[in-house]
Amino acid sequence: MAMENLAFLIPLLPALAFVLTFFLGKKLPSGGAIIPIIAIAISCVISLSITAGLLANPGHVVTQSVHWFAILNLGILIDPLAAVMLSMVSFVSLLIHIYAVGYMSHDPAKPRYFAETALFTAAMLGLILSDNILQLFVCWELVGLSSYLLIGFWFHKPGAASAAKKAFLTTRIGDVMFLAGIVLLFADIFAILEGKLPEGVYLLQFEEIFKFIPDLVAINSTILGMEVSHLTLVTLLFFGGAVGKSGQFPLHVWLPDAMEGPTTVSALIHAATMVTAGVYLVARTFPMFLAAPGTLMVVAMLGAFTALFAATMGIVMNDLKRVLAFSTISQLGYMVLGLGLGAVIGAEAVGVSMFHLINHAFFKALLFLCAGSVIHAVGTHDMRQLGGVGKVMPITFATMTAAALALAGFGIPGTSIGFSGFLSKDPIIEGAYVFATQTGNWIPYLFAISAAFLTSLYIFRLIFMTFTGKPRSDYGGHESPSSMTIPLATLGVFAVIFGALTRGKFMTFIESNFEHLDMNALAELGGYHLGPHGHEPLLILWMPLIVAVAGLVIAYLIYNKRVIDMSRIVSSENPVYKLLYNRYYQHQIFVEIFSVKIIYEGLALASFYSDKMLDWLVNGTSTFLIEAGDSLRKFQTGVIQDYAAAVVAGVGLLVILVKLIMEVF
Template identity: 75%
Template sequence: MAVGDYAFLIPLLPALAFVLTFFLGKKLPNGGAIIPIIAIATSFVISLLITLGLLRNPEQVINQSVSWFAMLNLGILVDPLAAVMLTMVTFVSLLIHIYSTGYMSHDRAQYRYFAETALFTASMLSLIISDNILQLFISWELVGLCSYLLIGFWYQKPAAASAAKKAFLTTRIGDVMFLAGIVVLFADLFRLYNGAIPDGVFILKFDQIFAQIPQLTAMSTPVLGFQVNHLTLITLLFFGGAVGKSGQFPLHVWLPDAMEGPTTVSALIHAATMVTAGVYLVARTFPMFIAAPDSLMAVAYLGAFTAIFAATMGIVMNDLKRVLAYSTISQLGYMMLGLGVGAAIGAEAVGISMFHLINHAFFKALLFLCAGSVIHAVGTHDMRQLGGVAKVMPITAATMIIAALALAGIGIPGTSIGFSGFISKDAIIEAAYLFGENGGGWFPYVLSIAAALLTSIYIFRLIFMTFFGKPRTAYGGHEAHASMTIPLSILAVLALVFGALTVERFNGFVSETFVNNFVHMDIHALAELGGYHLAAHAGEEPLLILWMPVIVGVAGLLIAYLVYGMRVVNMDKLVSRNNPVYKLLYNRYYQNAILTNFLSIKVVYEGLAFAGRAVDRGFDWTVDWIGNISLDTGDALRHFQTGVVQNYAMIVITGVSLLVILIAVVREVL
């Protein structure tokens, strides 16, 4: 049998590991961690072998499908897009599980932790491998459930329980939009088939959906005097789901609070699972987005705004993990921007966005795991209490500096020399320049450059405050165990060289996702349906444009060094609650006050409470009115109950006489 025949095992093995670990882990060493580690390692090997096979022949995708019921199916799709995601998720998850054996060694609920992380990984792998939108949505919901369980893993802490509920409820807003998009899509496809679905046709499979794109584009409905294109509506609803899962503005508010879970969970959520699901959804349905008028514009603009918006908050956070959380939101904005500029560069957008997603997974997992090592060793994640940690944790410091350089995008433009983040992020920024030059507007490009500057400032602020200078408290500290430093070293090597080694092949390989034996899409024709005009001169950007991301990255490093390393600027006057700008950023633009305290509590909660009281009082009044009517009627009728037989006889005779007279009158009239 070919290795592709075992593709179904990729999500199945971690799912089985969840069951075994949950029931047997309590009796095994390290909470039964060996079970998910072996399962995920096997899934990684299968994923890697399938990816290598597709690299040799990208057209021969794996598609296995069985009928579920009626016109729906369960199926597996492994094409270039899915293959690189499967390989990344299994690899990063495997390293995080190995690291967790040391990090979680003193936790009494290890078995529950490893069971839940195994299910989390299985859910994400199931999402990636789905060949239809409904199956993807079911896995999408399982990913949300697992994130709720893991963010609230230490549920005894009120902050953790609150953060878990906040994540679950916030992402549900996006999930409702995603589900609404599926419902609209199903209704439109059902109408196109006139309700008669041929045998063997599963209308929610991606190949069937893509085949109907021209017909879907032609469908529109008047709403408030405007013609709403159905495909635009569907894709924007899908994007709404991605906004929730991938932390785009304004549904990003759950992501920083998700830091209440174990740091390893943060690494899993922010690097390999959960937040990448939204980016993957837009990439998977890219043919729909590029054929839908205005949809890619919305993706590009919101992605660029999210990148700069989150970066502004990252520069004032003092919590190690919160700085990295806002960094994740910002980088997810870059990934969405990379997909949005497909309005100018076509299917290449999928390649550059996914390339940054993969590189980001390596250096962001490394950043979180390094932060976890620091927290595990010194007992605090407040950077103001640290300083000089590099002296006691040299391996952690060295690997985290590599990750910081990758995040800041340091390299030499025009070459493949540079850290992984440089190779992938710069491609997105250059595509944003083409987007502006091609008539899409300069707003995304300008914001992407500004976000690159702030990214460099906040990550090197973290480095200088944490690892250099003199210790600001007697925190002690020691280097992490080998079970933790070995995964750090592996991720550091990937953050250092993966981008340079794979850039020439990666983008082309992933961009071939929509030209194979499963689907064969003419992206240029679809772009014309969407009203987009693809650029014909990509790769001819001015020299300054090529150097600009590196210039601002180095500038950010120098600013952070002068301010937090050399301390040439007295930050006491700037870092003050009397400074309105600092106060605004530190309070995160008062999002919690606006979204949680005002909208959630005042508008939604109290609004529903008021409506509930009004309805309750209405029911009370109705019930009281019916009761009073019944009592009054009973009182009136009681006077006829005299108990005298003669009275009853007289009433019966009178009634019968009136009935006879009435019948006679009616017969005369008729």
């Protein structure tokens, strides 16, 4: 049987592993870890086999579909875009599960942990496979639910419980926007068809949606005095969902706090799975974004700003995992920026962004797992208490250094020699330069190159503070077991060579995803002008490496050679340091001011006055009725003569009234 016929097993096997591990895990060694490991390994084999087939024949797309209800379906779509995501997610998830056997060995709740990670992996694989936007949204929500369970895995810790709620509620804002976009999209397509639905057509399938793009562009609404295309509204709402899931400003605030979960959860969420879902959503619906006037400009600007904004906070964090969390937000900003560059480079933007997404998954998962290895061995993740760890953990030190070089982007410009991050991040920065020259907007490029400098500075600050010098506390320490170091070494190899081995083929493979669409015509609908590029000045090609080397040298001089007394800078009296260390007071602004003061207290005040108003109405009405009753009761004397006199008087008045009316008319 051809592997493509088994595609439905890719998400189904981890889902089945969730059920089995949840109920049988306590009776099996290592909390039943073997069940999800075997299930995800099979999913990985199927994914890699299908990807290999697509590499040989990119046009042979795998599609499977069954009727769900009404005009909706459950379906599978594995094209080049989905294939690379499936392969990466299943492979990295498999390594993280193997690593977790050693990392979680002393945790009494191992069965629950491996059950939840299996559910998380199944949801993400289901999201990638979806051939329609509604099914993708269902899996999208399931990813959010399972991430809530994993972030709050140690629910007995107040910080973990709070972080889980924060992640769930923050991402819900984006999810509501995403759902609103789906509703608006369906309503518009239904209106275009005038309620006449074609037989055998599922309207929310991506291929069907793309057919209606010109009609959607033509539908406009007036908002704040401006004519706005409905396609722009739909794509901005979709992007709102991506902002929440992929940690873009301002819905990024949940992501650093998600470090309260186990480090393996951080690697799973922040490297290969949840945080890339938003980027994948934009990539999957990219033809809509390309045809939507103005949307890609918003995407590019927000992505560039997020890359720089998060990097500024990464340089002052002292927690190993928190530094990497801000690094994740920054790198996601680069991926979103890469997609926004589609305004000038078209479908190539998807290839550039997805190439960085895949490379980032390898070296960021490696960084988190190395951090977990350090925490597992020494018992702390405060870099101020470490130093000299490289002497007792040489494998962890070597692999984390390789990941740091990949993140910082070291390589030789103009060649395929370099670490994976260099080969995927530099094209985004160069694309930002092309964006600047063609649109006149230099902000994305300046933000991107500045973020590249800060990236090198904060990651080598982490390396020097943690692994070099003398120990700053009596932490002991030892190298992690082979169940942890083998996944580290495997990811280290990919961080070093994957980019060089796949660079050209990867871009061509992803771009073939849109060969059946006229991307130039879509760009014209969006008001974008695609032009040739690839002849950037030599200084532009070398600038990312120059700033990366500058960041490395400055980190070496400050945190290894101690040529600068940082106590003068790292002080609560330094307003810049204080601003960065307090994360621009985002918690105070979003939680204490906006959520508590404005929303909660505003609702409480409104509730108080509404209760007062209701009390006044109820009490006033009852008082009026009681007093009216008391007054009317006085007429009930019980004397027959009084009632007869009242009847005579009433009849007399009625006769007089009728007489007057007849005379008038």
